[in-house]
Amino acid sequence: MIALSKPVIGDEEKQAVMRVLDSGMIAQGPEVAAFENEFSQYMEGHHCIAVNSGTSALHLGLLASGIECGHEVIIPSFTFAATANAVSLCGATPVFVDVDSDTFTMDPSAVEAAITKNTSAIMPVHLYGHPADMDPLTEICARNGLVLLEDAAQAHLATYKSQPVGTFGTAAFSFYPTKNMTSGEGGMIVTANDEIARKAKLLRNQGMEKRYENEIIGFNNRMTDINAAIGRVQLQKLRERTNKRQDNASFLSQNLSTVSVPVASSDVNHVYHQYTIKTENRDALSNYLTNSNIGNGVYYPIPVHQLPSFGKEIDLPNTKTVAEQALSIPVHPLLTQEELHTIVEVINAWC
Ligand SMILES: Cc1ncc(COP(=O)(O)O)c(C=O)c1O
Numbered sequence: 001m002i003a004l005s006k007p008v009i010g011d012e013e014k015q016a017v018m019r020v021l022d023s024g025m026i027a028q029g030p031e032v033a034a035f036e037n038e039f040s041q042y043m044e045g046h047h048c049i050a051v052n053s054g055t056s057a058l059h060l061g062l063l064a065s066g067i068e069c070g071h072e073v074i075i076p077s078f079t080f081a082a083t084a085n086a087v088s089l090c091g092a093t094p095v096f097v098d099v100d101s102d103t104f105t106m107d108p109s110a111v112e113a114a115i116t117k118n119t120s121a122i123m124p125v126h127l128y129g130h131p132a133d134m135d136p137l138t139e140i141c142a143r144n145g146l147v148l149l150e151d152a153a154q155a156h157l158a159t160y161k162s163q164p165v166g167t168f169g170t171a172a173f174s175f176y177p178t179k180n181m182t183s184g185e186g187g188m189i190v191t192a193n194d195e196i197a198r199k200a201k202l203l204r205n206q207g208m209e210k211r212y213e214n215e216i217i218g219f220n221n222r223m224t225d226i227n228a229a230i231g232r233v234q235l236q237k238l239r240e241r242t243n244k245r246q247d248n249a250s251f252l253s254q255n256l257s258t259v260s261v262p263v264a265s266s267d268v269n270h271v272y273h274q275y276t277i278k279t280e281n282r283d284a285l286s287n288y289l290t291n292s293n294i295g296n297g298v299y300y301p302i303p304v305h306q307l308p309s310f311g312k313e314i315d316l317p318n319t320k321t322v323a324e325q326a327l328s329i330p331v332h333p334l335l336t337q338e339e340l341h342t343i344v345e346v347i348n349a350w351c
Helices: 011-023 030-040 054-064 081-089 108-114 134-144 194-204 225-255 282-291 317-325 337-348
Strands: 047-051 072-076 093-097 119-122 147-151 170-174 187-191 275-278 326-329
Touching: 011 225, 030 047, 030 187, 030 225, 047 054, 047 194, 054 081, 054 147, 054 170, 054 187, 054 194, 072 081, 081 093, 093 108, 108 134, 119 134, 134 147, 187 194, 225 275, 225 337, 282 326, 282 337, 317 326
Parallel strands: 072 093, 072 119, 119 147, 147 170
Antiparallel strands: 047 187, 170 187, 275 326
């Protein structure tokens, strides 16, 4: 089977974990601080606050930005449920909007139309590693006094007009094992705002900066030094692995002929967390690929607004179409040339 995704864990990650275990300092400590500093170098020096998951990064990023009960947060419906869950966990209301069907990201004109007097924030998702259209989105936020929180869970090292995603507003990254880099589990809040950074640090650790002098009510969302040590090794290899993903994606796009290949807008550096094709016979193609031993996955078959957890009846036509047509195929950095050729031959033979 050609795997759809494969976390690349090697000897260096194992040695880093052993180093932490041998040190006796396992909870949040020097490795987390070093990981935050190193990640910040890719984030134009912004504050980086490591937490235990991408979901926690979204949740604390929203809370630290002042999002609370009664607020509305505009999000795309074509995303992983965590985007919407984080909004609801703050007591706020997710307002679902449509996506652009070529880039799979939030449609700025739909955002504009969804703004009400209760809107506090917009949360674009850089889905599959393709940056959302940040110029109009930042302009809408500035003009309406809204918080901008980027869900960058899938977009490490992606750029929009040469600016790294994660640096347009406050942002959340995920280090889940199948992401472009992993720490086992983990997440990172990124912000240029000193107050948001301080609040996020307090929320991460029971509301404490000084030990046992708790200032606010907070969580235990800390990252361990074991996870940070893995993340530090992965960060060093991220550029090379991203280049490999991009090479694999361009080979697939140049050679696939029977399906609609992903579009990267000319303004962006797409990092291909997923390589997602579109076809009207998606489920048939998925079965055919599985029977041909080629891993594949549907991200995401049910738009979030229609999940039982949200259960909203709204008409989002592009979201409906992409949820029916999108199929992700292998693009990960461990693919061999032979495997890439097999994927192309098998898909091109399908009709
Ligand atoms: C778009 C998106 N947002 C948020 C998350 C949540 O990240 P985590 O799984 O690390 O909590 C994910 C992870 O799958 C994601 O893909």
